[in-house]
Amino acid sequence: MxxxxxxxxxxxxxxxxxxxxxxxxxxxxxxxxxxxxxxxxxxxxxxxWPSHARVEHAEAGAPKVAHNVTFPVGTIEIIQNSCPGYFSSGTAEHLSGPGDSRACQLAKVRVDSGDAAGTSIVLPVLWPYSKAGLAVGDQVKLMQTPTPKGAAVQSDAQNGQIASGKGSSFQVYGVVRNQPILWWVIAFAxxxxxxxxxxxxxxxxxxxxxxxxxxxxxxxxxxxxxxxxxxxxxxxxxxxxxxxxxxxxxxxxxxxxxxxxxxxxxxxxxxxxxxxxxxxxxxxxxxxxxxxxxxxxxxxxxxxxxxxxxxxxxxxxxxxxxxxxxxxxxxxxxxxxxxxxxxxxxxxxxxxxxxxxxxxxxxxxxxxxxxxxxxxxxxxxxxxxxxxxxxxxxxxxxxxxxxxxxxxxxxxxxxxxxxxxxxxxxxxxxxxxxxx
Structure with a gap:
């Protein structure tokens, strides 16, 4: 051979x-x-190969959220497709067409993490999250902003916020999708x-x-x-x-x-x-x-x-x-x-x-x-x-x-x-x- x-x-x-x-x-x-x-x-x-010093310098210069602002997770307990009383006259309160940016849902959310854990709050869910198909049991990411001392505890519906008894205001910041995405990754694998x-x-x-x-x-x-x-x-x-x-x-x-x-x-x-x-x-x-x-x-x-x-x-x-x-x-x-x-x-x-x-x-x-x-x-x-x-x-x-x-x-x-x-x-x- x-x-x-x-x-x-x-x-x-x-x-x-x-x-x-x-x-x-x-x-x-x-x-x-x-x-x-x-x-x-x-x-x-x-x-x-990257310079870690330069990377850390860039990370330090990244825009930061305001002092004491946190992002706890909350679970929806009740949700309805309208926001009665949360908007001024002439603004839609009910869900309408698929792309209507005025659409609003009203949700009762239990805060699961952070210093307000265990508290239930009621707040409007504004567009685009109001069109995400949210239901009872779904988790949302909240933005918790401290209320200035001496400020009245009241709702701020135009910003999608409502104050809690702990002196903070909350608004829906995102949807927690970790679990469903993980299941789809597993299905793919x-x-x-x-x-x-x-x-x-x-x-x-x-x-x-x-x-x-x-x-x-x-x-x-x-x-x-x-x-x-x-x-x-x-x-x-x-x-x-x-x-x-x-x-x-x-x-x-x-x-x-x-x-x-x-x-x-x-x-x-x-x-x-x-x-x-x-x-x-x-x-x-x-x-x-x-x-x-x-x-x-x-x-x-x-x-x-x-x-x-x-x-x-x-x-x-x-x-x-x-x-x-x-x-x-x-x-x-x-x-x-x-x-x-x-x-x-x-x-x-x-x-x-x-x-x-x-x-x-x-x-x-x-x-x-x-x-x-x-x-x-x-x-x-x-x-x-x-x-x-x-x-x-x-x-x-x-x-x-x-x-x-x-x-x-x-x-x-x-x-x-x-x-x-x-x-x-x-x-x-x-x-x-x-x-x-």
Whole structure:
């Protein structure tokens, strides 16, 4: 048996990809490139590791609530769909249409935490919480504000507040959703594991790693003032190195998908940088980013936008590259006599269909996210070109275009890399591994 054929049966998986013989030279080149990129990623993480002093300084500068204001949790004991006596003449007291911001409910709430725990208070529930479908037993987040000494204990219905006997006024500040969201997360995990078995469980672990990377590296690095482009690329590379091998196994097939993904990340990063510059986006499309600017001046908001674009496209990009690598492998197994040119043409046909559906997915996802903005556009009958002058609209357009162009270019690159690893003809079948 030749050296090439022997190495193709490496028990660790580097020499094969699901029973397909790979060429020695290209395989070694692939692994060397990935090793270099892994070292570069680690070096980037070390160089960009956040300064905790800067993060703490930014946190200290974050706007604080007024002195002695607290946010206890309360449980609804009684609720009715009207607020008799709480509003001046001419203001709606009853629930009306779905979008009526005057809608009000009157609730008796038992305070469950804080210095007023055990107290029951009656207060109006104003829009939008009055349209949240609240019922008896639901929990709400309250804002408790101390009443100035000597002030009369009375209701302040215009602000949705009513004073308690402990010298504080309360208002509904939010809805406690921890438990229902936790149950839906559990349902999601059960569905993933039930259908995906071991692969599904490993995908959840990979997702957890991605979240930890963003929480402990990406966010504090951006707050520390690190360049958004570099942070985005390092974040994406670190996540993909772990996610692809963890979710799809250690093999040459996965390595091809990884390299294709990293090439796609680099292309997306370059295109994002160019598009943000040429479209003159500020990176401050909404009130949230405006608020950040009052906390710290270290963040480059255009870099923050570039980083966001890179991360936003990771899922679809990974989907495309893994599918293309698998398509080439399966085509080689099904038709071992096909030439490299024929394999490339067949895999590209599969990729084009996948590209079309993936682009729809990206666009529809952004349309769904921005549906409220689109409704506003429709109501004011503004032209699309006029609306592109607004950062929030233009940001979503640029984000969609960058993600789409990046994955479109990554598809033929990944396909070509997979083809280069295969000999001109032939495949060797091995017993298929047990299903995960």
């Amino acid at each position: 030749s050296h090439s054929s022997h190495s193709a049966h490496s028990h660790f998986g580097w020499g094969s990809g699901g029973g397909v013989t790979t060429a020695d030279g290209p395989r070694r080149v692939l692994l060397v490139i990935l090793a270099v990129l892994a070292v570069a990623t680690i070096a980037g993480l070390v160089a960009l 059960v569905a993933v594991i039930a259908v995906g078995a071991l692969r599904g469980a490993l995908a959840l672990v990979a997702l957890g790693f991605a979240g930890a990377t963003i929480a402990f590296f990406t966010l504090p690095s951006l707050i520390s003032g690190s360049p958004g482009l570099a942070v985005g690329v390092c974040t994406a590379a670190a996540i993909m190195f772990v996610v692809i091998y963890l979710a799809h196994g250690v093999s040459i097939r996965s390595s091809v998908a990884l390299l294709g993904t990293l090439v796609g990340v680099a292309l997306t990063a370059g295109i994002a940088q160019l598009m943000v510059a040429t479209t003159h986006l500020t990176g401050v499309p909404d009130d949230t980013t405006s608020t950040i600017s009052t906390v710290t001046s270290a963040i480059d908001f255009r870099g923050l936008l570039t980083c966001a674009i890179i991360i936003a496209g990771l899922g679809a990009l990974n989907d495309i590259t893994v599918t293309q690598a698998s398509a080439v492998w399966e085509l080689r197994i099904a038709a071992p006599s096909m030439s490299r040119g024929q394999l490339f043409a067949s895999a590209m046909r599969i990729g084009r269909d996948h590209i079309a559906s993936t682009i729809y997915t990206i666009v529809f996802a952004y349309v769904g996210t921005a549906l409220a903005v689109l409704v506003t556009i429709y109501l004011y009958k503004r032209s699309v070109f006029d609306l592109l002058s607004y950062d929030d609209i233009s940001t979503e357009v640029v984000r969609t275009l960058c993600s789409s162009i990046g994955l479109i270019l990554a598809m033929p690159v990944t396909t070509g890399l997979a083809i280069l690893l295969l000999p001109v003809h032939g495949t060797q079948r091995r017993p298929a591994p047990a299903a995960a």
